[in-house]
Amino acid sequence: MRAMLGGAALACLAGRAEAADARLRFSIPPRPYADALIDLGLQANISVLGTASCGAGGRAELSGRHSIREALDRLLASAPCRYTIIDPRTVRILPSAPAQEPASVRDAPRAPALVSEVVVTATKRPAALAQLPAGVSAISREQIAATRAADVGQTVGQLAGVLTTNLGPGRDKLLIRGLSDGAFTGRTRSTVATYLDDAPINYNAPDPDLRLVDVDRVEVVRGPQGALYGAGSLAGIYRIVTSKPDLEHATFGISGGLAWTKGGDSSHEIEGHASLPIIKDRIAIRLAAYEEVQGGYLDDVNLRIPNVDQTRRDGGRVALRVRIDDNWRLDALAATQHLRSNDTQYVTVATGSSPLSGGMSLALEDGDEVGAPGERRNRVREAHNNDFYSAGVTLHGDLAWGTLTSSLSYVHHVFSSQFDASRSLDDVFPTSEADLGVFVEATRSNMVVQDLVVRSPGTGRLNWLVGIYAARTVERAPSELGFVTMASASRAGPMVETVYTENRKDRLSESALYGEVAYVLGDGWTATLGGRLFRTRVHTTADISVIPPYDTRAFDAARTFDGFSPKISLQREFSNGDLIYGLITEGYRPGGFNSGGFYAVGVARTTFAPDRLRNYEVGAKFRRLDGRLAVRAAAYYDDWANIQTDQYRPSGIAFTGNVGDARIVGLEVEMSYDFPFGLSLQANGLISDSRIKNPNIAFNQNVTGDLPGVPRVSGGLLAVYERPLSEDLNLRLVGETSYVGKADLSFDATVRSQTDDYLRAKLSAEIASDHWRLTAFVTNPLNYEGDTFAYGNPFSFGRVRQVTPQRPRTFGLRLGAAF
Template identity: 60%
Template sequence: MQANVSIVGTSACGRGGRVELLGRYSLSQALERLLADAPCQYRIVDARTVRITAAAAAEAPPPARLPADQPMLVSELVVTAAKRPASLDLLPAGVSAISREQIAVTGAADVGQTVGQVAGVLTTNLGPGRDKLLIRGLSDGAFTGRARSTVSTYLDEAPINYNAPDPDLRLVDVERIEVVRGPQGALYGSGAVSGIYRIITRQPDLDSLEGGLAGTLALTKDGEPSREVEGYLSVPLAAGHAALRIAAYHDYRGGYLDDTRTGEKDVDQTVRNGGRLALRLRVSDDWEMNLRAATQHLRTKDAQYIFPAMGVRRVSPFREGHDNDFSHAALSLAGRVGEIELSSSTAYVHHTFTSQYDASEAGVFNRPGETGAYLENTRVNMLVEDLLIRSGSGGRFNWLAGAFGSLTLERSPSEANFVSAAGRTVTTYEEFRKDRLEEAALYGEADYAFADGWKATLGGRLFRSRVRTSAEIEVAPGIPLARSRVVGYARSFDGFSPKLALQRAFANGSLAYALVSEGYRPGGFNTAGVTYLRQERTFFQPDRLRNYEIGAKLRLFEGRMALRSAVYYDEWNDIQTDQYRPTGLSYTTNVGDARIVGLETEVGYDWDFGLSVQVNALLTDSRLANPNPNFTGPVAEELPGIPAASGGVVAVYQRPLPGTFVMRFVGEASYVGRSSISFDAAATRRMGDYVRAKISAEVASDIWTAAVFVSNPLDDDSDTFAYGNPFSFRAVRQVTPQRPRTVGVRLAANF
């Protein structure tokens, strides 16, 4: 076809066979003729995207029972990561997607359980609701502080994080996960230094009533049982015009660590409750409105790090708990005026998280023998607007333009206390900090098909940010050199983030591309400390990353094999990183520059006898240069938290059973190599070199699913994260072992 239209899902028409059509037709006329005798049908997603599905299945949700010859892992998916629907195999970037079906069969309950399924995505393991995502080996360190996250996490069209840890949303009633690797500053702005992680939820069905309920029970070796309950319901309110969708869940993850000091067992349990509400309104044939709301409340009773000398046990004078509450509301409007498509997304995020640490080892806030505690609490309110217009034609020239604005208010009180010999609690340090960040940007992108199969893309983002910070610090008398004080700072940043891509599409669906892109983060201020900060420690500079990338996406063996691979070279200047002072208080600084070389690959293959296998790998090498002379301690030679090699494999084997049933076996494993914990070479700890694994078996019909699974079947206790407490990690080795072997059953029903 010569219409510059992406056609995805062609495997639904069967293997082999070619059809040709000569002449001038409209898109629908051409598709009617091409698919006249095929066991499949089409649906026009938009002017540039067509989805092919099995006959009589275009609008119906996929059943629990999947035909044994239907591709499970090597599927063609439409994604919206480029701010327009397109096949991921036709985008000139490192893009991956995890479908709803793959999420279901692998039992991926949250972000941490998806990272081994796509290339180049890793996560720290501080604990539920406390982790940070890392993509493509572009790590600014393993700690979470004031520096903006390098990965921008999205819930549908709205960003949901700034410098907070990942909220660890449970993946209930989710349509797919989209991952874009590499800096995305042109389209997504500040914070997308290493990539985008998008959670796309399912929309309400305007015509059909549907719902589902699922429950899981699991037993962990030497731990308490875990249980999960989740459900969803989609109800048409006015057929073809309005529908409501509700999803809710309760997740109790039993503890497995015992406290030797108090004798309490299984102290590290986590409770996660949440839900979503979506209202879809089709205003007219050309306009649609969506109202969405989501909330999640997460409570972890105690930390999950241990001291190796004590065995797999906790030793703490009190619980080092963590609370993470997330709320989100969004309004989106999309439609067209003539050939122009318009969309607006307005979102509000309220995110609070609180952590308590044993600060007895700090020696600053308490006297020897006294119990010290440090409590930090952060409340973030973020309002975001993204207005987008784009061309609606499928011609040689296509474009989009947008305006973005956001306001982020953050309040983060913290305090240090100790219990005196008389049993009285004394506050020795308090900080009341407020941050205000205003961002505005104009962005655009245009692509031109200048020859048969060839396309060039040019884009960029003009941005301006303003940061205002104030803090009141109160320090109790008696601490040497301590000073109470009030500080206030403000600064603005502006610039331009470009993007340039060249791609060559081939007749068999393969693609080769070259890409240059950038990411950036604004600077900011440090305030915490018992003493005044030196001027060079008060402010940290913006950082910027430029990416040079060459990649290929191949469809081979009549579509049975999908191969996506890219090699990249990155220049990262003035890297921002969160670090800890000897007192245990955090600060952000610029550590220096880095040069990173990497190779990422994803390969999937579908066999006719029902086996699908997907393999991914990332090889990366980083070198630090031009270290900041004001960085505390010697600088390490490589980026922390990132191994030289990582990868994963997912295998699904399915066979039909009598009636409407199918039997399915699933195995997945991921490997994380050795890495260090910190940029500070004097305080570094080695971690990693472990395999995470899970196997499951299930029997499913169109309605019912019953599954059994085993995670960590070899009961491996390797160190996944060599950190847990900022006040003692330099003095005492801390490790985070894998969760012990866990066996579970899951039952689900859909209607």
């Protein structure tokens, strides 16, 4: 047995023979081999890779208690494929061989299958990647472990068309397929819906940056998913699927690591998890916990603080699984994470200087001296806190006529930021004697979501899915701007004055009825129709207190938005497992209100309208060379109407507007190849082109020609090589790199802020036994200093050039154990 440890996740596995011989309850109705294997994986809580090797035909069923080996033997007794058990939680399906391998032969080490054919459920029904008519990707548990993908930002280079901004931990927003509403985070709902299992975890908040500890897989669905997921899925879905409790066996794991950054502080991390059966075959619990410190690497010479941008992150999860009987199962999950960043991770350079070159000059205040590339000269610390809490319960039942899944979740999200607002003094109070401005904003969001899904068993020509959705979100967002006037001859000490305060509260109620129907036309053709009937009510109140010459005021407004979001797809699956498809989907976001600012908001800007995106897509998926080569590609045309975007006034106070319409054309490709000698390669890429049309004259800006925040070209490459060193030791080498092209950062054509094109790279070497694993790694091995995100502070953005360098070259060691 080989323990699949290392990277950011540590898989705790029991012995191969013990896990394969454990007897589990199965209830798999008659269906094609590939679909039956998918059901087996779900019911046994294992990954089944390569189901396309069985083709699209055949018929198999299974019921009763069986070991995994017995279940596979029965299902595949007459199938044109065979299986091999990679480890206690992974089975690989292969084309039939002329001669059966001896049972006593130890499986040769094999690198994790990249762009692997894991089962995904992000489309509300379990299916293999190759069978879904959409741009869907998954990163398996093995790939997460091999690449040390510790959080969302470290997975994006492995997924076509998925990017993230780089404002800092707990501050970033996800972008998919170049569908960007801008780089800033404000009142607009996120374009990408992030899920933790079945719970949506973001509304208009930045990504909470959850650490990927004890995670089974990450699923991404690209393109608008309004029919199944509603508002907030305008660009796609990013779903984190946690590992579930094992009802049969107790497993334990722990790992820790140290890292050293050139010119910065050291970093450390520790994480562990355990799965414990409470009543065997009935009730089990799974625990995960972690603590991490990312050492800072930027010096603030004005505040005389070295390595000012340190971040601490800690959290954990508790999961409970109860098998009520052979047909009903209950899963409960509680998760929390606390993130503290001492400061932002940008520097400010003089306009026109070469970013991060040896002669870079800092230009925060008149009279400042020239600084070094790793230095900044702020007057206050720009700290950020991001606390996340989630609890949910999911009930799943297999009935004679179909399946029922009911999910109830609660999310409590609190985040706050502080900024140096000194540069807004002249705009807001030109006659003030104040020397320093400080802006503090905080958001406290509470969200309750109920989602009930009923679907057919999937055994006939007609398959259907019906869902009922309801959500209630209450968000409180106080903000405050204060000025400090330093001591003078006429004043003994500094004077602190609060000049602007806003206490805002948003109440959002959502309800929807959705569904889809798929009909097998014959000869491999399947047509699907679906849609979502929705209603959203938004109620906003705010109290704004401003010192003269501005007026204190109150704001109270409400509005209801409703509509229908359709979905149409046509696909053909060939006998060899190849798939072609055409797809039309829509995404939408409700409108809302602007309340903040020193002046009362004008009528034209009091509200921002809903936006809607329609996606036209064609794609193909196929495997060749005995399943070792996998290719997935999609071309799309998107029509985005009334684009919502968050922007900033000269005072630094945010507002939301509709910038206009856009059309987006793109091509995305994912390819992987598994060599027979232990090497796996993956490549992905996106080419995207956007054009703004029909600009909104009320937006009051010279609008750029394309969408900001995303490059025209991006891509990634991953290589994993594994070979045995002895009977008990294996060697794994991993290399990963990603490229992100240049991108403008604002819709405002007068603010020519642009990121560099840059490369990210990571290398690691690992030696593993059955229970222990030692990893050495290096990130940014060439110590590249390109500008990854040209933004950090809304109060000085557009006035001076803001630059976000990569973390300098970092070496690290990691030791893990599993029992």
